[in-house]
Amino acid sequence: MILAAVEEGRLEPLDAVLKTMNRAAGMADPANSLVPFDQFDRLHVARFVILEANTGSDIKAYGVTPFRWPATLVFLGDCDGSADSFLAELVVRSGAGLRQIFSHCEGAPLDQDDLLDWLKQHNKKPAANYINWIGRTVVQVREEVALQKALSAHLRKLVDEIGAEDTRALRQRLLSYLEFEKQNGRITLTPAPRTPPGWYIRNLLHKFGVPLLLLVISPALLLAAPFLALRLRMLERSDPEIAPRPDRKSVYALAELEDHDITNQFSAFGDIKPGLFRRCAVLFFLWLLDYAARHIYKRGYLTRVQTIHFARWVILDDRRRLFFASNYDGSLEAYMDDFINKVGWGLNLVFSNGVGYPLTRWLIKDGAGREQEFKYYLRRHQLPTQVWYKAYPGKTAFELGRNSRIRYGVENRPDNDREIREWLGLL
């Protein structure tokens, strides 16, 4: 994630430049001339968003003077492969556009040669990162969409011809058709790229290292637990809840950007509660979350939620603030419904460390369950995402998973009747 403070007085012109990249409110034109997203065939989603501390003065409720936060331009995306090589590619293909955009920011590079270094210097690593399906590349997504389309259409034809009863024959003819299409280059199923061994080893170390570390510190944690619990309950009783109804105009401005595609973007920004306890808590839970996302929730679901494509949590401003960005299927009302009814406890773990969050008990209870306050809190901390791009419009995370199951059936050809029926039912 690249971030840079916007120069005094340059916010409006920046906003105007960002708007030229869109073809509908907030929806990037994939072929826009500044950053032609569609030229990057390993970019899943990307966004430009201006971070402003709209709720920055809430912290006064703690008797703390708000820290200054200049409007800051953020660019983030999710790509296959290494982020560094993606940045390099970005500079090559859209250097001029990026320079024009970032020229509204402090210390922006005037020179193409300095751009890559500058971007790297302004890069900020997330505290936690969630990917719906680790390892599923943009190329794979697109090939599998084409596969599903071709097979579904052909199946309809076959059913008209030979009926629906003989499922083995149907499958056989579908597979032959697929072979034919592949030979004619109309369908490609590129084998998954090999995982670089370095990545594999690092991942393995992380996978076992973190639990090991937890094991090592667990006696200390156990000893400290009563004190931590006491401290937590004290804080939970005194922390102020700040969740007034958000102003109608800003809700309107946010809603204007939503529900053009079946997937929506969400960007939110707020202050972390003052004090060591809360700062440590947010870091600790994000660390666990990042671990869970990397090793456990990497196959289509984050606990009970199957609608999130990508999400990330970034701690900013000397651990005083948290930025959250996600890409989810459905409307915001449905997203909030999932939050409240399915993963309220998980949201509470992280976000209850944010200033003004709906009151929690024992870290996981209430919070998001305070439905109205939670919805207001979320909307009030949400920021308009000026430019948002998704490489496969019209497709939900669930569908991408289903398409992968279709492909799996093609490549593994199950032999029992039930599985064949199920496979045909996917089309």
Place this chain on the structure above:
Amino acid sequence: MAGSSMNMVFDDIQGLARYAHGKLSATSFLLLDVADATAARAWLLSAPVTTAVPVSPLPETALQVAFTAAGLRALDVDDAIIEGFSDEFIVGIAADQSRSRRLGDTEGSAPGNWAWGGQAGDVPHLLLMLYAIPGKLDHWQTTVQGTDFEQAFRLRQELPTHSLGAIEPFGFVDGISQPDIDWEHKQTTNLHERDRYANLLVPGEVLLGYPNEYGRYTERPLIDPVDDPRASILPAAEDDPGVRDFGRNGSYLVLRQLHQEVPKFWQFVDREAGSDALERDRLASLMVGRQRDGTPLIPSSGDPVSNRFTFEHDPDGHQCPVGAHIRRSNPRNGDFPPGVTGLVSRLIRILGFGRNHPREDLVASTRFHRILRRGRTYGSLLTPEDAVKPGAPEEDRGLQFICLVANISRQFEFVQNAWSMNTKFAGVHDESDPLLGDRKPLVDGSATDGFAIPREEGPVHCLHGLPRFVTVRGGAYFFMPGIQALHYIAGQESVQRGAEA
């Protein structure tokens, strides 16, 4: 609130929240504007508005009244009070494009094309609903309106209504499934005890001023009687007895005039059925989720049209398609998918493991998204048999769709958006509600005009090229106040009734 005080509460609730007035099949729905606020208030104060107190023998007439935000303003209700309502109510159903986009009110159904309620500044002030047994309506209308009615209100429009008996214009029995309102507070809202689907719904999901399914009080206008002594005629707020509850016993009322193209519907189905009458009925019933006589497609214990079923044993939609109208409108889900029996299985599910079916968890728990339907039909009867004949007349027919809710965005808008219009509902493939869908292509150009009928044998049977059968012709969000709140709106000064305990 004790059980014994039930009747006291019912006399503060408008009857429509408890009864559909089914026997009173003659109706007149009047959209009115306030012409003279003083006269309008005086008229409202003495209007014989029907309450939810049961009477025997059954009444022969009924009267209900509801207001838009503009209507409350026109009657000089303080802005601070109106601001206590939800944003959806204040802004209205048609005022912003993003809401229209979510509701599927686009193209032919866009507010700009509505016959009423679609233009900013063109929202009716109030809705007067008169009900009577056949033959009694005119007399009831004269009685209700009395002498000063013309001075008080300007009639914008009388919405067409015409009873077709138990069926709606496409020919299906309607009004079968409704949530049972839990007036006796038999059921807890405790999250830990509500894993499974139940048809009982707390009153707070229909009426303001009571705990909702989250066990919390939905936002509504509260008035401090110190600032406004007149408010002392209102009931006290249960969760804050120091203030008065303007919302208590009142309900939001969503009204949408839905035009139904009956010949278009049956001719489409007839073509798909190869003009076979039995197959035609079968396909249409798959689109609705019930047969024409109301029999559900899922075997249901009890009498044939009973309502005791869920889709638990039909996860793939082999019996009732996943995209069928009733399955979308009420997926009958619990807070957890089936199979959660104890603490351990619950924990496993909370963490997202142990899914029995890929689609599990895609659809929200139903109890937070129920609506109480109170619609009426309009237009003349056209049987399916006549509708399929070439040249069958396309006339004004449809549904004055009405539902009562306590939270417009979480209930009506959610059902309409996340369920009816959602082209990805429960993992279906690019199709919206077979009856209501707007058939608008997705951003990538994918068509959404299909309807998938999953089959046990394997391949899905897919209907293609569904046209839009239902178009929105008008609509507004109203508030149907409790009786005391109505009297407050009508300007009543002194306490005439015993204050509620």
